[in-house]
Amino acid sequence: MMAEDIFKIRSISQFHELVGLEKPKHPLISIIDVSKVKLDNKWLGKRFSSSLYTIALKDASCAFEYGRNHYDFNEGVMIFTGPDQVMKSNQEQPVTPINGWMIYFHPDLIRNTSLGAYIENYSFFSYDVHEALHLSDEEQTLVTDIMKMIRQEVKERIDNHSQRVIVSSLELLLNLCTRFYERQFNTRTAKNKDIVSQMESLLKDYYQSGKLAEIGQPSIQYCADELHLSPNYLSDLLKKETGRSAKDHINDFVVDKAKTLLLGSTDSIGEIAYSLGYNYPHYFSRFFKSKTGFTPQEYRIQN
Template identity: 60%
Template sequence: MKQEINTINSISQLHQVFGFDKPTHPLISIVDVSKWEIPEHFIGVKYTSELYTIGLKDKSCGLQYGRNTYDFDEGVLIFTAPNQVQSVSKSQKLDEIQGWMLFFHPDLIRNNSLGNNIDNYGFFSYDVHEALHLSDLEQKTITDCKSMIQNEISERIDNHSQTVISSSLELLLNLSKRYYERQFNTRSSQNSDVVSQFHTILSSYYKDGKFTESGIPSVEYFSEKIYLSGNYLSDLLKKETGYSIKDHINNFIIEKAKTLLLCETESINGIAYSLGFNYPHYFSRLFKNKTGLTPQEYRSQN
């Protein structure tokens, strides 16, 4: 029997479910993890929420996220977006873990610049094992941003509160984006291995005839092979090579198409099908966008 997934729709409901005091703001809340007791009966219960979450924890804390279970052994920053299934894998006593969890509802940022740009922070869709590992100074800076927000929601709300809270939250996310870039840089040798692995998988997919059989590979296809989330893998490739997963796939297709156009007597429609396109005009559009020529023009001129 499929286990029921519980849904948390609001900050108030979050506080009620986990036994916190009544929130001081309807759209954002910060919880002291040391005061968060998780009893045995919460273990394995699946839940999803309509809230964004940012969490800083200092040591091992069992968390199951999607298909992965992970225990943190040092201070890390975790991000989750709305509608992602999570569950707790072990109980937690008072003062067992140090840190904080920040929750906010999309309505908090819906009518400002952060709301327009929230999708640019891809780390909200990273897997748990791709969490951000912070230096002591970075951790202090992030915590200072959290404290600014906490001061705002603890004091009496006024006409400026929404702007200050959103601006502080945006600063926290921009700093996290910077620190993730640092993390990519400090793991450059590991990242190079991932880039090489990605290209090997892409080449094998073509050699095995899967473009023709199954179509153009998806981001999920590579993320499952490499054991990284799609967003993290795409961001890693972008940082290392300047190109996203989609860019790499399209560039690969164009190079194969050039060879086929010059070396084969296959029709352009046939080449499009062999490269995974169900509709040849999509292939022609991509080819012209990348080369400035239609496939027929390229074949004629070469």
């Protein structure tokens, strides 16, 4: 396999085989003791993606790469990944065992359940690793107790009730992690306010540089990349801090600029539309009315 290739893990069984574990007790979910994972040296430095969801708690130093970035954690953190995300086994992994656990589960486990219908709303599955959830000792104990309950169910009780019990336990775990992330946002208020200010400055610079007129509104991905965050984390952080998502911030900025141009210049509606990145003035008019309740012309006349 060439270094630039991405190795695809498609099942729980395939993952167990890859890391040297015995066959899984359940075909769609596995709970793994991280200290027992042994990856053959031939896989170090290779990139992986999987069809699985992962929830991991690691309470000792671990080093690895995610995307193009390297991370080294020295405290208990929870990391979440969704299907098709790419990770890399780092050659600088420590010789001493890493303590912790990982839950891997296939989307088929939650298909046709309430969790399956809702799981896309747990945006932290798309956070970057450096946006991991840092837990208190009490929180760490709580999530580990739920993990143990799931592990016991997988190990001893595969019956007609197993899937319901396992899925409801996963849902409880994820709901608690949503609460813990909200606590993390709250305890990092100063840093979060700085991100809000950076977002505002980014949008101003984008407009002043002429990019808005040249290439249109910035995407959430563009803003996130500029601020070194994942799109979901940026939007969640802004939502928590201001009540408005990243998309809301972008839209509000464009509306504010439109209002300024409508009242502070004699430019035509078409010229203003073009300066705000709209190739077709009627798209701009439709957008403006959806946000203000007025067409651009009505707003100009009434003000």
